[in-house]
Amino acid sequence: MNIIVTVKQVADPNIPPAHIQLDPDGKRIISPFGVPPVMNGYDANALEEAIRLKEAHGGKITVLGLGDDTSRESLKMAVAMGADTAVLINDPELVNGDSATIGRALAAAIKKIGLPDLVLCGRQSSDTDGGQVLHWLAEALDLPTVVPVTKIEAVEGNQLTVHRLIEDGYQRLKVELPALLGVSSEINEARHPSVRGTMAAGRAMISGWKAADIGLAAQTPKVELRELQIQLRTTKAELIGGASGAQKGAALADKLHELGLI
Amino acid sequence: MAGVLVFGDTVGGKLAPASLEMAVAGAALAQALNEPLIGALIGDGLDAAAVEFTGGFTALHLLEGKQLRPYTARAAIAAARAAIDACQPTVVLFPHTSETREWAPRLAAMLDTGLVMDCTALSAEGSDLVVSKPVYGGGVVAQYVVRGATRLVTVRTGVFEAKVGAAAGAINKIAVADAPAGRVTLIDEHKLQVEGGVRLKDATTIVSGGRGLGGPDNWHYIEETAGSIGAAVGCSRPVADSGWVSSAHQVGLSGTSVKPDLYIAVGISGAVQHLAGISNSSTVVAINVDGDADMFTRANYGVVGDYKEVLPGFVARAKEIRG
Numbered sequence: 001m002n003i004i005v006t007v008k009q010v011a012d013p014n015i016p017p018a019h020i021q022l023d024p025d026g027k028r029i030i031s032p033f034g035v036p037p038v039m040n041g042y043d044a045n046a047l048e049e050a051i052r053l054k055e056a057h058g059g060k061i062t063v064l065g066l067g068d069d070t071s072r073e074s075l076k077m078a079v080a081m082g083a084d085t086a087v088l089i090n091d092p093e094l095v096n097g098d099s100a101t102i103g104r105a106l107a108a109a110i111k112k113i114g115l116p117d118l119v120l121c122g123r124q125s126s127d128t129d130g131g132q133v134l135h136w137l138a139e140a141l142d143l144p145t146v147v148p149v150t151k152i153e154a155v156e157g158n159q160l161t162v163h164r165l166i167e168d169g170y171q172r173l174k175v176e177l178p179a180l181l182g183v184s185s186e187i188n189e190a191r192h193p194s195v196r197g198t199m200a201a202g203r204a205m206i207s208g209w210k211a212a213d214i215g216l217a218a219q220t221p222k223v224e225l226r227e228l229q230i231q232l233r234t235t236k237a238e239l240i241g242g243a244s245g246a247q248k249g250a251a252l253a254d255k256l257h258e259l260g261l262i
Numbered sequence: 263m264a265g266v267l268v269f270g271d272t273v274g275g276k277l278a279p280a281s282l283e284m285a286v287a288g289a290a291l292a293q294a295l296n297e298p299l300i301g302a303l304i305g306d307g308l309d310a311a312a313v314e315f316t317g318g319f320t321a322l323h324l325l326e327g328k329q330l331r332p333y334t335a336r337a338a339i340a341a342a343r344a345a346i347d348a349c350q351p352t353v354v355l356f357p358h359t360s361e362t363r364e365w366a367p368r369l370a371a372m373l374d375t376g377l378v379m380d381c382t383a384l385s386a387e388g389s390d391l392v393v394s395k396p397v398y399g400g401g402v403v404a405q406y407v408v409r410g411a412t413r414l415v416t417v418r419t420g421v422f423e424a425k426v427g428a429a430a431g432a433i434n435k436i437a438v439a440d441a442p443a444g445r446v447t448l449i450d451e452h453k454l455q456v457e458g459g460v461r462l463k464d465a466t467t468i469v470s471g472g473r474g475l476g477g478p479d480n481w482h483y484i485e486e487t488a489g490s491i492g493a494a495v496g497c498s499r500p501v502a503d504s505g506w507v508s509s510a511h512q513v514g515l516s517g518t519s520v521k522p523d524l525y526i527a528v529g530i531s532g533a534v535q536h537l538a539g540i541s542n543s544s545t546v547v548a549i550n551v552d553g554d555a556d557m558f559t560r561a562n563y564g565v566v567g568d569y570k571e572v573l574p575g576f577v578a579r580a581k582e583i584r585g
Contacts, residue, residue, distance in 0.1 A: 013515075016556045017401045017534050029398055041516070100371070126515065126535065128397050128404070131379060132367040139371035144445035145335070147364045161449065167360055168461060169453040171332070176445040182364075185499075185516045186509050222376035226405040228397070237548055237564030245571025252547065252565055252572070253579035261524040261545055262467070262491045262580060 001059040001155070002116040003050040005083065006106055006134070008040045009067050009074040013126040017231075026227045027096070029127055039074040042122025044081075044190035046183040049152060050120050051082040051191070057155060060084050062116070064109055066102055068095055072206050080193030080201035087113065091210040101219040103136025108214035110141060117158075119180040123148040131182075138180040146173055147182030263350035263411070265300045266292040269342070270315045271357045272305045277314040280357040282424035285317025287384055287417050288355050289427070294386035297352060301430060302345040304338060306331040312433060322430035323348055327438040334448050335365040341438045342369055346412060348436060353391055355384075358416040366416050375410030382421045391415070399515050400538035420521050420542045454510055462494050462511065467524045468543075470496035470513055472536075474529020474550060475569065478506040483573045484528060490577040491584070496520065498530045514539035528569050532557030549573070 011020075011031045019032050031037045039047075050061045063078040065071045066089040075086035087109060094105050110119065119141075124131035131147075138145045150170060151163035158177040163170045165184055175181070193201070211218075240255060242248035256262045268288035270281030285301065292299035301319035303311055308324045315322060325341035338361065346354065356362040358380045370377035382403075383394040391408045393415055408415065462468065469491070471484035488495045495511055502512040513520055515535040521542035528549045530536060537560050540546060548561035551568050558564045565572050 011398070013399060013535050014533050017532075017537065017559065018556065020398065020401050020534075022402075029402060098376075099367070100374075100376075103371070126399060129380065129395075129399070129515070131363055132370070132377065135367035136371045139368060145364075145368065146446060148360075164364075165360065166333075166451070167463065169451060171451050172449040173334075174447045174449060179445065185503075189503065220409075222370075222374075222409050223378055224407045224409065226392070226407055229403050229405070231396075231401055231403055237558045237561035240563055240565045242575075244575075245567040246575030246578075248565045248567050249572040249575025249577075250579035252549075252563065253576045253583060255563060256524065256545075256547070257580075257583045259545065262583065 001053055001057045001118060003053060003059060003118045003120060004062045004064055004110055004113065004116045005043070005047045005050045005078070006119070006121045006137070007043045007047065007063045007065045007074055007078050008122070008125045009037050009065065009071040010040045010125055010127040012036070012038045013041065020230055022228055022230065026229070027225055029228065036073070037070065039077055040122050040125045042124060042126070042183060042185060045185050045187050046120040046122050047078055047081055047083065048188045048190040049183055052188065053118070053152070053155070054082070059117070062087065062113055064106060064113070065089070066094060066105055068092070069208070075206050076201040076204060077193065079204045080197040081191055082197060086204060086206045088206050088208050089214065090208045094211060097219065098221045098223040099130055099132035100136050100222050103133045104140050104219065105211065105214065105216050106133070106137045107140030108216045109209060112214050115141065115178060117177045119143060119178075121180065121182050123182040123184045134180060134182050141180070143178055143180040144175055145180045145182065146175055148184035149181045150184050150186040263352060264297045265349050265351040266295065266297055267300045267302055267345065267349055267351035267354045268317065268319070269354070269356045270301065270303050270311070271359060272303060272308065272311045275305070275307055275310060277311040278357065279424055280419035281315050282317065282426065283419060283422040284355050284357050284417055285315070285319075285427060286425050287422045289317055291353060291384055291386060295352070295389065300349050300351060304330055304341045316429055317427035319430040321349070321432045321434055324433065324435045325438050326435060327440060329440040330438065332448060332451055333361050334446065335368060336441065336444045336446060338365045339369050339372070340441055344436050344438055348434070351412060353413050353415065356414070356416045358418050362416050366414060370414050373410075373412055375412050375414060376408040377414040378406050378408055379416040380418050381415050382418050384415060384417070396538065396541070399534035400541050401534045462496055462513065462518045462520055465494035465520065466522050467491060467493035468496045468513070468520055468522045469493045469526045469528065470498065470530060471501060471528050472498035472530030473500040474531070481506055483569060487526070487528070487573050487577055490580040493526070498536050527557050527561070528573065530557050531555050532560060
């Protein structure tokens with residue numbers, strides 16, 4: 001089964017809120033010094049699932065990213081985990097594109113690579129929380145989609161049986177290949193790179209494609225980012241004191257009772 | 263073409279409370295844009311929900327068909343397109359649910375129009391539609407201008423205050439034909455039973471535990487505390503990832519977004535992705551041995567101390583209070 005996994009590099013979501021920084025024009029979140037950006041967590045789950053499918057059914061995994069040249073680090077990580085090849089779209093005109101532009105650029109790149117049996121994406125990225133790119137990509141390639149997928153239960157011929165998360169449980173759906181799945185974190189725990197994988201990643205040549213290379217026409221943005229604003233958290237918790245831990249606990253119960261909360 | 267089209271939502275044939283929030287959000291926008299406000303519901307058997315879905319709509323479109331319940335994206339998109347075709351709106355609002363977040367983006371791509379999801383504020387600047395939404399797990403707010411002939415927005419629930427409005431001027435039933443079989447077919451649905459019977463997302467009181475508890479052997483502290491005040495049990499992502507408890511309990515960006523009156527976080531550091539899931543909680547309490555934990559920046563009340571001492575003291579007093 002040939003699989004393409006889309007990978008986005010994002011600022012580490014485990015940065016404490018007080019350390020979030022914006023670039024000078026207020027349009028991008030930048031990683032604070034000493035906290036390198038990481039592969040989007042859901043994308044890592046998508047890649048892990050691709051590797052498990054390859055281990056069970058054979059095939060080839062291509063990881064595809066769109067971002068500036070620093071994004072090569074996440075693609076190398078993907079190769080270290082088990083992807084066979086990596087491609088980066090690093091056109092400055094596209095890097096700050098809206099979901100429609102990025103989805104269509106990824107679709108154009110996939111056409112150039114060759115349509116796989118399965119496209120796996122993270123359900124959303126942890127920086128913009130947009131959750132749209134995969135759908136624009138799917139529409140451009142006319143692929144059926146299921147999002148968010150928490151399990152691939154069975155692979156039979158050109159059909160997958162998958163679980164889709166709903167509010168109070170899950171749906172089971174049959175999906176005809178080729179298809180695109182938006183993967184959620186419940187599906188697996190992403191592996192760490194092996195030593196051999198890390199060596200392979202060191203040797204990996206990662207292509208850098210521009211809009212012209214993938215035959216992408218100029219796009220009119222449908223959504224324009226005006227600005228980002230850091231939410232200042234000025235709330236200071238009122239501390240509940242006491243001579244001992246147990247007394248603090250009792251004082252907390254009294255306080256919440258006074259407020260009518262318990 | 264003109265109009266602000268507002269989609270409501272139904273659960274088990276009843277109008278979901280978020281529907282009236284959408285009507286309020288849509289009414290303000292329709293007034294600012296000087297365009298009519300139109301309502302729509304998608305489902306199978308909508309008469310009861312239609313009576314409750316008020317907001318001064320000039321017309322309320324009911325998109326009905328057996329294939330619309332249980333939900334599949336393809337059927338929902340076909341129904342939404344029928345409503346949009348019927349009234350040619352310039353703006354369409356949907357409640358942000360696990361369903362719309364799957365099908366609204368595909369609809370946007372099909373219509374080749376702008377969409378922003380999970381918005382918490384909407385305004386008209388001239389004819390421009392300006393929306394805000396939390397990004398980066400809620401630590402940052404992004405403001406966008408949405409473009410396109412039919413601009414789409416999903417609106418976070420629990421942000422606008424629901425109000426009962428005037429009944430719709432007209433009810434328009436549209437039967438949606440079942441399309442031929444697609445490439446995605448629903449096999450069945452499985453409901454997960456949450457212990458204690460309280461669904462996390464509906465819970466009014468939640469006690470949540472994090473990595474600070476040290477290990478699964480200490481999880482009983484959380485359960486006993488929750489039990490003492492009739493609360494639902496939640497957990498942070500590391501706890502679910504480590505398998506201490508089922509991920510059905512996970513609160514946060516990748517788990518469940520909650521909006522309780524009282525949220526007690528025990529041994530949770532307060533990573534952005536956890537805080538994002540509790541942003542609609544009324545009162546937040548942090549209990550942590552580390553007084554510098556980020557959880558204290560979001561909490562209204564804090565206890566700096568060892569949970570192994572604090573929680574038993576809390577439980578004993580709570581039991582006295584509650585008799």
